[in-house]
Amino acid sequence: MKKYNLTAVMLLFTLALCAQTPQWESLFNGKNLKGWEKLNGTAEYKVANGEITGISKMGTPNTFLATKKMYADFILEFEFKVADGLNSGVQFRSNSLKEYMNGRVHGYQFEIDPSSRAWTGGIYDEARRGWLYPLTEYPSAQKAFKSGEWNKARIEAIGNSIRTWVNGVPCANLLDNTTDKGFIALQVHAIGNKDQEGKTISWRNIRICTSTPEAFATPQSQSAPQVNQIANTISDQEAKEGWKLLWDGKTTEGWRGAKLTTFPSKGWVIDNGILKVMKSDGGESTNGGDIVTVKKYKNFILKVDFMITPGANSGIKYFVNTEINKGAGSSIGCEFQILDDQKHPDAKLGVKGNRTLGSLYDLIPADSTKPFRPGFFNTAMVVVRGNKIEHWLNGVKIVEYERGNQMWRALVAYSKYRDWENFGDWEEGNILLQDHGDEVLYKNVKIKELP
Template identity: 55%
Template structure:
């Protein structure tokens, strides 16, 4: 019997199947829970301008920043603080300008008088073409230049709109420019802060009035792991490592983040078998009841140092006491207690009784020259459980202590003033205390759990 239909009934089924296949093959719309950071009409949510005086306004659906003379770098910052996020935006920059996007950045009065500092995703229309590289504004400088990423350098579009994707999740920051993977950084210096749009300062001979524009700014702060992208870019890991810039400047790692190489017990020929552990890139002195050098004991560098610049990160536990000593002679004081040397004090000032002791008032508080000189009362200290960065610079007997990027004290070794302080302190019994030409660097075991990492030194 012939079909009543003028065509084979299978035909519409094939058509339907084909339509279904095509629809499934089309790219699905991004269903991620994005939140817009710019409404296209106002600067709502971006109420603070920091640093300089370059103006920002909204024109034609974009935030526009304009260069002016006689002002430092200017930053338009978000009202909110962000830690982990995925950020996407478009920008268009005048070829004569340099700019960037700050992430996890901060401005606090006791850090360089409130200067904006933190990670910057570079905007670089110059021939260098490092757009989407990662710079550390007002801190460490370049962390991830695009020297070896030709594809990302070529992805920038001059005199046109460019798109950035920035992922900051945990200790990892990844960037893309116009869909091309650019940078991949592993760094745990800062885990939260504002986002900011930069108008860079200009030289006196540069024409003012050039513009940079941003639009389509959106952020994702939920389910980030679900929407995070893989990247083929080889990561740069700054944790217990040196950046290329640090290597060129002569820095050396004092601890490799994995082994005990380069260190020994202050009174041993080898590293202590107990009292210290290495865990997830941290060198940790364990709690043993608070006694001084009574468990594993202090550890010292195998090498000795004269003039130097020393950096280290430390993390305290509640009521903890420790220290970093320098110009240490391990042949002095073979009896109880620590080896003798000048000490950068590490202490929980709020809860440890030592904070109220010392031959000079306040001289046993964190970052002080132990028992001799109190550090700045307005020093920037992070809460217990968070990381802090210490630094000791000693050159031609001039010594400085730094805490979280701020110089908190300075003094002159061997000066009459220094010798007077020593004569009034617990160190008076040690002849020529603190005046050695060279000595070991020491991490103290004071019986409390304290962690160290990113220990590096440069001979001066």
């Protein structure tokens, strides 16, 4: 009969058990702020009862309590409790660099939002691109946060994958490759009203796993729907869902001039994964001209990232019929307006703002509270299911309408499209990017065809 060394057996058992359990490191010792430093603002942080509590203060910008250590891939867990009316968040993979806005904290933020908007667990890009993953489309995630109670958060940042949970409910599922390393920071948001002063946000049980976090990642089946922010790519998940690139980020394949059989020889430039319509005279389709997809589309979800240069005008059109209007001007179709509302005069024309950014041009105005990010790329989305159509901007629905009925025909009759027979009622059409004589940048153009 074999004899075993009991100590050796127990050691092997312990090692095997540890290999299956995350190796957690506490970021907060429960007693003081050792390992943390305050950045940007002057709001106060106190330690008591094993908690870090931030206290809102008038007259200061956002204040951040940041780890002195930087983290790349990790699983982060913490508990938080926030007063009603006080917005907050937890930064991760964030930085404070002198060369960027004189040291302003910027980077990914796990949103803490006790307002009726209920975006707790969404991902915001602080002092940079704004909302990357709002929770507009996910009611289950919006219900996860418990007002006035302690809530448990989990963030998994592994490679380009960033996922979040609140109280075990999946909230965000983002692919992004902008920043791969940075500090973690607790935010006390700036306030504008005196009655918000002195409100608190508290954190406790802050711990991180940096040793092989991929081994302890949550299965994708337990994640929120994925949003891919990596330009001109289709993720494995998107491919399974039926998404395809409408522009490959490198060539003109699949596109032609709206009034040509080939791609325009001037007026459009492909530069480092960005498709630019070049500045000319500000005229409608007078330089390179509009470009359209070779293929026509019927029911679909279209996503396009765009950046507007100051004072610029352009548009994303769908249900385009290139066989009409062979003369001057743009090809005819329904248009998601792309416009600098502040600097372009067209924003003040039309009726009740129906020529502003995101509007169904000259027909239906976009919601005035639309979440536009000037100076950055924004995501336009058009959803077409038969006669029911939606415009979205950065994850927020801003226009909804139904065509083919009496109200639709009345809108068309009162618009600049009244002379085009059956305008907007065509069953299918090309998708168009407009040349309006101003520089506008496009990327990440993708489509999912629907039944």
